[in-house]
Amino acid sequence: MTEITSLxxxxxxxxxxxxxxxxxxxxxxxxxxxxxSKELNAYVTENFENCLKISKEFDNKPNFDLxxxxxxxxxxxxxCTNEVRTTAGxxxxxxxxxxxxxxxTQNIWNEGGILLGKLNCDEFAMGSSNETSFFGNVxxxxxxxxxxxxxxxxxxxxxxxxxxxxxIGTDTGGSIRQPASFTGTVGLKPTYGSCSRYGIVxxxxxxxxxxxMSKDVKDCSILLEVISSFDKKDSTSIDFKxxxxxxxxxxxxxxxxxxxxKEYRIDGMPDEIEKLWKKGIDYAKDCGAEIIxxxxxxxxxxxxxxxxxxxxxxxxxxARYDGVKYGLRSSGxxxxxxxxxxxxxxxxxxxxxxxxxxxxxxxxxxxxxxYLKAQKVRRLIKNDFDEAYNKVDAILTPSTPSSAxxxxxxxxxxxxxxxxxxxTVPVNLAGLPGISIPAGVDKNNYxxxxxxxxxxxxxQTVLNIAYSMEEKIxxxxxxxxxxxx
Amino acid sequence: xxxxxxxVKHISKLARISLEEKKAEKLANDMNSIFxxxxxxxxxxxxxxxxxxxxxxxxxxxxxxxxTSDNIREKILKNSPEKNDDFFVVPKVVE
Numbered sequence: 144m145t146e147i148t149s150l151x152x153x154x155x156x157x158x159x160x161x162x163x164x165x166x167x168x169x170x171x172x173x174x175x176x177x178x179x180s181k182e183l184n185a186y187v188t189e190n191f192e193n194c195l196k197i198s199k200e201f202d203n204k205p206n207f208d209l210x211x212x213x214x215x216x217x218x219x220x221x222x223c224t225n226e227v228r229t230t231a232g233x234x235x236x237x238x239x240x241x242x243x244x245x246x247x248t249q250n251i252w253n254e255g256g257i258l259l260g261k262l263n264c265d266e267f268a269m270g271s272s273n274e275t276s277f278f279g280n281v282x283x284x285x286x287x288x289x290x291x292x293x294x295x296x297x298x299x300x301x302x303x304x305x306x307x308x309x310x311i312g313t314d315t316g317g318s319i320r321q322p323a324s325f326t327g328t329v330g331l332k333p334t335y336g337s338c339s340r341y342g343i344v345x346x347x348x349x350x351x352x353x354x355x356m357s358k359d360v361k362d363c364s365i366l367l368e369v370i371s372s373f374d375k376k377d378s379t380s381i382d383f384k385x386x387x388x389x390x391x392x393x394x395x396x397x398x399x400x401x402x403x404x405k406e407y408r409i410d411g412m413p414d415e416i417e418k419l420w421k422k423g424i425d426y427a428k429d430c431g432a433e434i435i436x437x438x439x440x441x442x443x444x445x446x447x448x449x450x451x452x453x454x455x456x457x458x459x460x461x462a463r464y465d466g467v468k469y470g471l472r473s474s475g476x477x478x479x480x481x482x483x484x485x486x487x488x489x490x491x492x493x494x495x496x497x498x499x500x501x502x503x504x505x506x507x508x509x510x511x512x513x514y515l516k517a518q519k520v521r522r523l524i525k526n527d528f529d530e531a532y533n534k535v536d537a538i539l540t541p542s543t544p545s546s547a548x549x550x551x552x553x554x555x556x557x558x559x560x561x562x563x564x565x566x567t568v569p570v571n572l573a574g575l576p577g578i579s580i581p582a583g584v585d586k587n588n589y590x591x592x593x594x595x596x597x598x599x600x601x602x603q604t605v606l607n608i609a610y611s612m613e614e615k616i617x618x619x620x621x622x623x624x625x626x627x628x
Numbered sequence: 629x630x631x632x633x634x635x636v637k638h639i640s641k642l643a644r645i646s647l648e649e650k651k652a653e654k655l656a657n658d659m660n661s662i663f664x665x666x667x668x669x670x671x672x673x674x675x676x677x678x679x680x681x682x683x684x685x686x687x688x689x690x691x692x693x694x695x696t697s698d699n700i701r702e703k704i705l706k707n708s709p710e711k712n713d714d715f716f717v718v719p720k721v722v723e
């Protein structure tokens with residue numbers, strides 16, 4: 144039999160249900176491999192012992208009706224986990240132990256999933272390469288010294304390296320889809336309001352959304368079905384009828400209309416991305432989809448809009464870290480002095496930069512010129528999509544303008560780092576569902592992804608298109624285990 | 629428009645983040661390059677556009693004003709950097 148850790152989630156579930164393998168065997172395999180993979184620096188906090196204990200309890204009293212029966216799962220360290228340290232990749236939360244559980248993770252445990260550990264991420268999810276984490280860089284299992292993307296970089300690395308069968312990330316401007324693209328894995332950002340934000344360390348509340356990351360589209364549908372739920376504890380959670388995403392999954396997308404937005408053909412885009420996109424269009428046609436040219440005229444305004452809205456919301460959300468009730472406290476002569484020193488020492492450079500931008504655009508005299516302006520442009524960007532969806536069912540674009548880059552390559556130039564998210568950010572601004580699926584490789588054999596964007600609440604169509612195209616693309620990650628000695 | 633050192637220091641006061649002189653200069657440079665990039669929005673006329681504040685345009689729900697969690701006082705206090713009985717302790721505020 145193939146190694147347990149390389150099995151997809153759906154195969155693991157099948158094998159556990161058929162009693163070919165136990166939850167303990169599965170758990171041990173993932174722990175063993177995680178222990179051998181410390182060099183990747185994917186974990187911030189391990190929960191191995193406890194995970195084994197719970198898997199044993201599961202095997203003693205198994206419930207095979209659950210959707211994730213005895214499956215160990217590591218999650219991004221942005222989800223609060225009851226009694227398990229939650230850092231958000233920040234020094235300021237280095238010693239924080241939540242007394243509550245995020246709804247999304249609770250949904251996973253309710254269906255039989257078991258917490259394997261907490262995965263590294265950019266500090267407060269602010270970054271595109273995992274380099275802003277207080278806990279250090281994460282290695283991309285594809286090649287040494289390559290970034291795994293961000294902010295869910297520990298999640299994408301752990302998944303691609305087979306340290307966890309599936310995982311969850313959060314996506315504010317591309318933080319699930321971009322790392323998925325960089326590691327040859329699948330990542331879905333659901334419609335805003337699908338997955339509860341309760342218990343997720345907040346970054347930009349009008350954009351943040353949790354979502355599944357997996358090795359294939361079927362696994363993605365299984366995990367989405369588990370985590371997507373209406374939740375009274377999140378005031379922007381939306382009560383809509385959710386599909387049974389995994390059982391309704393179909394490769395039949397005949398007659399589905401897919402839009403190709405001409406504005407995504409940006410200046411300086413590498414040839415290989417252009418080629419990948421063309422190949423993707425051919426695959427979609429092969430699957431029976433109808434291709435239609437569309438226009439999203441305000442695309443080039445999305446990133447500037449995002450870099451006002453997201454830091455503004457972040458500066459408000461992060462005001463709570465003051466060294467009083469939890470987290471790091473630096474000593475100061477007065478209360479104000481203590482606040483200022485705590486926040487200066489507790490936050491890293493990128494987080495401080497964004498708090499400063501956010502504070503500036505919200506400050507008296509600048510609010511209308513920046514924040515209000517950005518909210519208006521956000522409306523125009525959303526209108527573009529509304530208009531396009533009168534003609535098409537979904538939109539196909541590249542996930543990122545390049546493949547994964549080297550650690551350190553872009554860390555001194557914030558604007559060039561921000562450009563990574565050029566294709567993913569508009570989707571967050573408009574609150575739409577979007578998936579990245581692996582679709583090919585560049586000249587270095589680094590993975591490249593394609594993004595499928597759907598109508599609000601139409602995750603099913605997004606998943607179906609991805610499922611159908613996945614079969615035609617037939618992408619296989621080539622990972623050599625270079626980090627295992 | 630450029631953001632000068634004085635503005636950066638003012639913003640850092642508002643944001644309650646203490647800033648060394650050297651870092652302030654770098655931050656001013658970074659912020660200027662980011663704002664240069666943001667200025668692009670001025671190309672658009674938006675007088676008659678309704679701002680989009682939330683994508684989930686629903687009215688907020690009411691709930692009963694009732695305690696739903698168990699008594700987690702101990703657990704919450706355990707995370708505090710400094711406490712005294714049931715109180716969080718901070719540096720002296722009153723002179």
